[in-house]
Every structure is written in structure tokens, then in C-alpha cells.
Amino acid sequence: MLNSLVNKYNIAGPRYTSYPTVPYWDNATFSLEQWKLSLKQSFIESNSKEGISLYIHLPFCESLCTFCGCNKRITKQHSVESPYIEAVLKEWQLYLELFDEKPIIKELHLGGGTPTFFSPDHLKQLIEGILKDAIKAEDHEFSFEGHPNNTTREHLQALYDVGFRRVSYGVQDYNETVQKAIHRIQPFENVKKATALARVIGYTSVGHDIIFGLPFQTLEHVKETIMKTKALLPDRLAFYSYAHVPWIKGNGQRGFKESDLPSADLKRSQYELGKQLLAEVGYEEIGMDHFALTSDSLYESMKTRRLHRNFMGYTASKTQAMIGLGVSSISDSWYGFAQNVKSIEAYYDHLKENTIPVYRGHILNDEDLIIRRHILNLMCQFETSWHSDEGYFNELPDALIRLKEMENDGLLTIDEQSVKVTLKGQPFVRNICMAFDVLLQRNKPDTQLFSMTV
Structure with missing residues (x-):
């Protein structure tokens, strides 16, 4: 049974050290x-x-x-x-x-x-x-x-x-x-x-x-x-x-x-x-x-x-x-992410100009902040909920539909206001988070961006 689940869910996916993910x-x-x-x-x-x-x-x-x-x-x-x-x-x-x-x-x-x-x-x-x-x-x-x-x-x-x-x-x-x-x-x-x-x-x-x-x-x-x-x-x-x-x-x-x-x-x-x-x-x-x-x-x-x-x-x-x-470091204000330049030479050049050496980043919108909280909850507590409007986002019903097959496989339970990952489902938590990742769902990559989830 375990091997069949591995074969089924072993796909490329983020490790969710952030949401949105860098790509x-x-x-x-x-x-x-x-x-x-x-x-x-x-x-x-x-x-x-x-x-x-x-x-x-x-x-x-x-x-x-x-x-x-x-x-x-x-x-x-x-x-x-x-x-x-x-x-x-x-x-x-x-x-x-x-x-x-x-x-x-x-x-x-x-x-x-x-x-x-x-x-x-x-x-x-x-x-x-x-x-x-x-x-x-x-x-x-x-x-x-x-x-x-x-x-x-x-x-x-x-x-x-x-x-x-x-x-x-x-x-x-x-x-x-x-x-x-x-x-x-x-x-x-x-x-x-x-x-x-x-x-x-x-x-x-x-x-x-x-x-x-x-x-x-x-x-x-x-x-x-x-x-x-x-x-x-x-x-x-x-x-x-x-x-x-x-x-x-x-x-x-x-x-x-x-x-x-x-x-x-x-x-x-x-x-x-x-x-x-x-x-x-x-x-x-x-x-x-x-x-x-x-x-x-x-x-x-x-x-x-x-x-x-x-x-x-x-x-x-x-x-x-x-x-x-330092070079390539990523900062997080909760409302935004910023990454430093990746080469040491470029890093030094920015600092010579008295400029913080950031070269890319993302400012989170209201939807990002809600989904970020859900993914953090799943990664840290193996559960998340939407008891109030603060936890609801427009595509939540779609996310729950995507999770239904995982529920059938015993990886999680869904009720009216929460999702809870089972012990059996914990090794597949990255896959579960992907169901909430609306940016990934809207624009699935043509080439492999992430490592395999298993």
C-alpha cells in the first residue's frame, strides 16, 4: 500500500519554506x-x-x-x-x-x-x-x-x-x-x-x-x-x-x-x-x-x-x-520577501553604491497572506481551519475538491471548517499543501522547477 501511494504522489513540488514560492x-x-x-x-x-x-x-x-x-x-x-x-x-x-x-x-x-x-x-x-x-x-x-x-x-x-x-x-x-x-x-x-x-x-x-x-x-x-x-x-x-x-x-x-x-x-x-x-x-x-x-x-x-x-x-x-x-540571502517581513544578488562581485558593487543588494522579491497581497497561513499551519501543525472569514479565500472549495482523493487514500480528513493530516499522510504533506497553492494551480510549470516530493 505504501509503495502504491509513493508511486501515486511522487511528483515535483515545493518544500514550502515560503508562500508564494520563489518561482x-x-x-x-x-x-x-x-x-x-x-x-x-x-x-x-x-x-x-x-x-x-x-x-x-x-x-x-x-x-x-x-x-x-x-x-x-x-x-x-x-x-x-x-x-x-x-x-x-x-x-x-x-x-x-x-x-x-x-x-x-x-x-x-x-x-x-x-x-x-x-x-x-x-x-x-x-x-x-x-x-x-x-x-x-x-x-x-x-x-x-x-x-x-x-x-x-x-x-x-x-x-x-x-x-x-x-x-x-x-x-x-x-x-x-x-x-x-x-x-x-x-x-x-x-x-x-x-x-x-x-x-x-x-x-x-x-x-x-x-x-x-x-x-x-x-x-x-x-x-x-x-x-x-x-x-x-x-x-x-x-x-x-x-x-x-x-x-x-x-x-x-x-x-x-x-x-x-x-x-x-x-x-x-x-x-x-x-x-x-x-x-x-x-x-x-x-x-x-x-x-x-x-x-x-x-x-x-x-x-x-x-x-x-x-x-x-x-x-x-x-x-x-x-x-x-550576505549573498543570495532571503529576507521576510511577513508582508514581503526580498532576495539578495547571488554573486559576490554584484553584492560588493551594490554596497559600494550604498544600496541594499536586493535583486528580486514579492509583496504579498491579501490572498497570499491567507494562503501563507494555511500552508504554515499544515507544515507546522498538520492541520488548518477557516473558522472565520479571515481564513477563507475564493478558491478554497477548489482546494478541497483537489484534496478529496487524498482523503479517500487516508492521508487527511476534511470537515466543514478544517483539514487535518493523518499520521499516514504526514510524509505527503508537501502534496497536501500543493492543493492550497493557487498560484501553482493557476500556472503549472512546463518544466521541472522543484525536487520530487518523495
Whole structure:
């Protein structure tokens, strides 16, 4: 039965880190001035109540991982560090000029690329520069993505000293054949050491990222990886499907043949096995593809219905405004999205002109805002409702018709005012969200824009 559902629903679809999704942004009518106005409005409404979030993209890596879909620049020249940090701090100053009061930083995340490409001193300089004209919230959550091979005690200590308490390490898979295929060689001992160092220093949440559906990966490989993960017991886990999108990411995802990838049936079996093993260890499933121990803040946020999803994935709390700094970063004012230019050279050129380096975006209309809420509800709570006019949109009856077959397959239940995803339907939540995605339904793409949902 499971395999037949996989075959039926394994289609290309968004991961819904935003709505509207990026391919459906109205870039033609978007402008930098509109974006600034939307952010200023959001800041006035929310800064004193909940603060803001920052995402900082650090794009440099010393080598290319062939599974990676991130915006990165491959180099071994560490002379690139200082100019980039100066540019990010200048961009931050341009944002600060929009606000009448100091921003309260609730969440801050360093992503990449490889944040630990940067020296500990440079990372500390970056964060101190950010905080110099801001207020660190009492309940702040600062996190970074660490590479197990190059995250040192000095990196962990420097970031701990400026408020970081959460780190996530990209593990992917421990099998050497798989690691060679994705060009990410990192022995278990390196991950063990990096995990232990973080805990000794005082980090309260250590996460690991594990991927299924990688080239040459078998069920036994997934089991082996999770059994080794059990020995380290990270506080939270991202266990997600490899998104094979070489038509978007270029040669970086062409390091192996299509035939080297597991079939859709095998991928789903890998997921089901991994999910079962993680449950036996004591992990609770959080939203889509995430797991946490009951002692972790992500689990607590799910239980208290505060779980949120944005371009950083699932977060334990929500801020209305999120500013993305650095190349390719995406910002979210709740009323609008804006993405920075993707090349480092263009990024520097904009900042030389004292211009926030945004090149595309979308201002949400009333319909967008309603549907965004429904999709967030489904992704975070596995249910949504329209008890009031605020939750109703014109094409809701059409969405419910599209969901009827999924209800017949036992993936969800529909009543007069709500949709609830069943346990059986949770692996197909992306498909369920697609029924609400009116922009996708009105203009289905002729070419594949998204990864497969399974």
C-alpha cells in the first residue's frame, strides 16, 4: 500500500519554506522601495514584542560537495574573509538606517557555504559588529552550521562567548562509498569530536543533518548512520530527502549518474526505516523531516504550537521580521520577501553604491497572506481551519475538491471548517499543501522547477 501511494504522489513540488514560492514571486511589480516600506511596517509592529531574526550567509567552502544545493564559492584563499565581513556589516548598517529604534535580535543563524571556513576571530568580529547597534534578546537563540572536519574548539568558544548555544553539523551519511560520491569525506570520529567539544563548552543543543536518497545509499547504510548517531544522541536531527535539482544548481550536482540514485520506493523505505529507528532511540518527529529529543526547544515549540517554518527551515519560535544578510540571502517581513544578488562581485558593487543588494522579491497581497497561513499551519501543525472569514479565500472549495482523493487514500480528513493530516499522510504533506497553492494551480510549470516530493 505504501509503495502504491509513493508511486501515486511522487511528483515535483515545493518544500514550502515560503508562500508564494520563489518561482511564483511577482518580480515585475516588486521594487526595493516597496520592500523597505514592508520591512519598516513589520519592524514597527513587532520589534518591541518579539524582536527580529537574522540569517547571515557565509558562502565560502574549500571544496565542493556534490549533493549541495546552496549558494557557495569554492576557494582556499582565506584573504576573502575580511572584505566579506566588512560588506555584511555595511549591509546591516543600511538596514539599521530604516529603523527608529535598536532592533532586538531574537534569533540569529549563520549558514553557508561553510561558516567555519572563517577564522574564530573573524566570526567574533562579525557578531560583535552586528550586536554593536542592537539589543540581544534575553531568550535569544543563536545558531550556526558547523563542518565536522574544520570546526575547532576555538570556533565553538568564540561563538559561545558572543551568545551562541546551538550548532548543527552536516553528517549526511557515514558510509565511505556514499561519502566519496558526494565528495564529503568525514569519519565518524570527526563528528564525535565536534559534538563532544560543543557540549563541553556549554552548547545546549547540538544537531546533526542526515540525508537519505543519496547516490549508492542502501537501507543498510541508513541503518548504520542512525546507529552511529544513536551513540552521540544529538538533541535534534534533520533527516531529509536529497533534492536532486541539477538543472538549477549546475555541475555541482552532476558528480554521479542518475542511475546511481535510489529509486523512489527505496527512498521511501529509507525514510520509513530511519523514522522507525529514530523513534526507538527516543526522537519525536517535528513537522516534516525533523526530529528532536523531548528535552530540545524544537519539541517544546511543537507541543505548545509555536513551531514556525521559514527559509531557515523549522524554528522554535517566530519573529514577524527576518533579515537576510550576505549573498543570495532571503529576507521576510511577513508582508514581503526580498532576495539578495547571488554573486559576490554584484553584492560588493551594490554596497559600494550604498544600496541594499536586493535583486528580486514579492509583496504579498491579501490572498497570499491567507494562503501563507494555511500552508504554515499544515507544515507546522498538520492541520488548518477557516473558522472565520479571515481564513477563507475564493478558491478554497477548489482546494478541497483537489484534496478529496487524498482523503479517500487516508492521508487527511476534511470537515466543514478544517483539514487535518493523518499520521499516514504526514510524509505527503508537501502534496497536501500543493492543493492550497493557487498560484501553482493557476500556472503549472512546463518544466521541472522543484525536487520530487518523495
